[in-house]
Amino acid sequence: MENKEEQFVEGVIVEALPNTLFNVEIENKDTGEVEIQLVYLSGKMRIHRIKVLVGDKVKIKVDPYGGRGRITQRLK
Secondary structure, eight states: OOOOOOOEEEEEEEEEETTTEEEEEEEOTTTOOEEEEEEEEOHHHHHTTOOOOTTOEEEEEOOTTSSOEEEEEEEO
């Protein structure tokens, strides 16, 4: 089986939704376009009760199939 490269991007939380879902604004560095993606909180962040609020910068692991992303880290 082939190992797929994990793709991480940084974004800013725009809106908090129920069930630890968030809308995150991601800026494309090549074209300068802004994209809003639906993401959810990773299990480790839930276990350690790391709070994520609107306006926080986060690191997101992008789903290679174009589905939801996963917040893996809260940045400063």
